[in-house]
Amino acid sequence: MAHIPCPSESSAERAASEQVVIVTPAWAGQRLDQILAQQFSAHSRSRLTRWIRDGHVRVDGAPARPSDRLREGQLIALCMPDPAPVVPLRPEPLALTVVHEDEALLILDKPPGLVVHPGAGNPSGTLQNALLHHLPALAHLPRAGLVHRLDKDTSGLMVVAKTLSSHTRLVSALQAREIRREYDAVVIGTPVAGGAVDAPLGRHPRDRLRITVREGGRASVTHYRIAERYAHHTRLALRLETGRTHQIRVHMAHLGYPVLGDPLYAGRLRLPAGIDPELAETLRRFRRQALHAARLGLVHPSEGREMHWEVPPPADMQALIETLRRGPVS
Numbered sequence: 001m002a003h004i005p006c007p008s009e010s011s012a013e014r015a016a017s018e019q020v021v022i023v024t025p026a027w028a029g030q031r032l033d034q035i036l037a038q039q040f041s042a043h044s045r046s047r048l049t050r051w052i053r054d055g056h057v058r059v060d061g062a063p064a065r066p067s068d069r070l071r072e073g074q075l076i077a078l079c080m081p082d083p084a085p086v087v088p089l090r091p092e093p094l095a096l097t098v099v100h101e102d103e104a105l106l107i108l109d110k111p112p113g114l115v116v117h118p119g120a121g122n123p124s125g126t127l128q129n130a131l132l133h134h135l136p137a138l139a140h141l142p143r144a145g146l147v148h149r150l151d152k153d154t155s156g157l158m159v160v161a162k163t164l165s166s167h168t169r170l171v172s173a174l175q176a177r178e179i180r181r182e183y184d185a186v187v188i189g190t191p192v193a194g195g196a197v198d199a200p201l202g203r204h205p206r207d208r209l210r211i212t213v214r215e216g217g218r219a220s221v222t223h224y225r226i227a228e229r230y231a232h233h234t235r236l237a238l239r240l241e242t243g244r245t246h247q248i249r250v251h252m253a254h255l256g257y258p259v260l261g262d263p264l265y266a267g268r269l270r271l272p273a274g275i276d277p278e279l280a281e282t283l284r285r286f287r288r289q290a291l292h293a294a295r296l297g298l299v300h301p302s303e304g305r306e307m308h309w310e311v312p313p314p315a316d317m318q319a320l321i322e323t324l325r326r327g328p329v330s
Contacts, residue, residue: 019077032067044172056079097110145160148181151291155314181293189234199254200214200220201247213250220251221242230327236257250265271283
């Protein structure tokens with residue numbers, strides 16, 4: 001593999017050198033994206049595909065497509081984009097609850113109310129801003145090393161990669177459903193037993209803030225079991241097989257057991273007739289979805305050993321559960 005200067009006409013978007021690969025007899029007939037995935041294993045297949053489509057890869061000097069099958073002797077030139085602008089955010093000294101940290105990864109317990117990624121209305125004060133302050137080198141990783149996300153008002157465990165190779169391996173493990181993510185939720189209603197929801201999810205056709213079960217949506221599977229029963233509510237333990245936006249919240253609402261406090265999918269608060277005044281007041285004050293990422297398991301990206309973490313729900317959700325426990329059981 002040779003290194004030659006990248007074209008200088010777009011220096012802000014180009015790395016310092018171009019990497020050139022000659023197609024060997026073993027690679028002849030393979031797709032361009034397959035060859036790059038083998039040669040540049042530190043990068044995910046999706047990232048390499050995006051670079052191809054963005055024009056950062058040329059074959060014999062010409063633009064190419066990810067699906068192009070190459071011949072022996074052809075020249076592949078990859079000019080990696082400069083990673084510096086990937087996370088153009090300001091580091092901010094926001095509090096982080098670190099559950100585990102080593103040279104490859106970081107495990108966090110995210111509080112409710114903290115936005116993960118910046119966006120419209122949230123240019124700062126996000127988890128990414130806090131991560132850049134905790135470890136400035138994360139600025140050179142996609143999304144400051146975040147491997148997955150949690151909704152703003154969902155609490156619990158998140159994994160952050162600290163190196164590019166760790167990020168690539170963890171994202172691949174997530175896509176292969178090899179990272180185990182389990183949640184605790186309090187739902188409205190009293191399901192008879194546990195089970196699984198296998199229902200495709202996509203954007204709502206009229207309300208772009210909402211996700212809905214719809215034909216042609218992305219395959220989505222949520223497993224759930226009953227952890228604790230109350231008079232009018234149930235505490236569930238849930239395991240994600242896939243990780244779509246709002247997946248648990250939409251799947252539970254689809255079943256008829258929406259997550260308590262969910263502002264998008266649970267509808268207006270309806271207090272059961274005759275409930276204890278203390279519980280009624282607790283339910284009125286609980287203004288977010290009662291959803292917590294409680295357990296996380298994965299294979300360490302560099303050491304290869306299985307690791308598991310568990311954290312209790314935050315104080316507001318624990319108080320809710322304790323109040324529900326003091327009431328009658330269904």
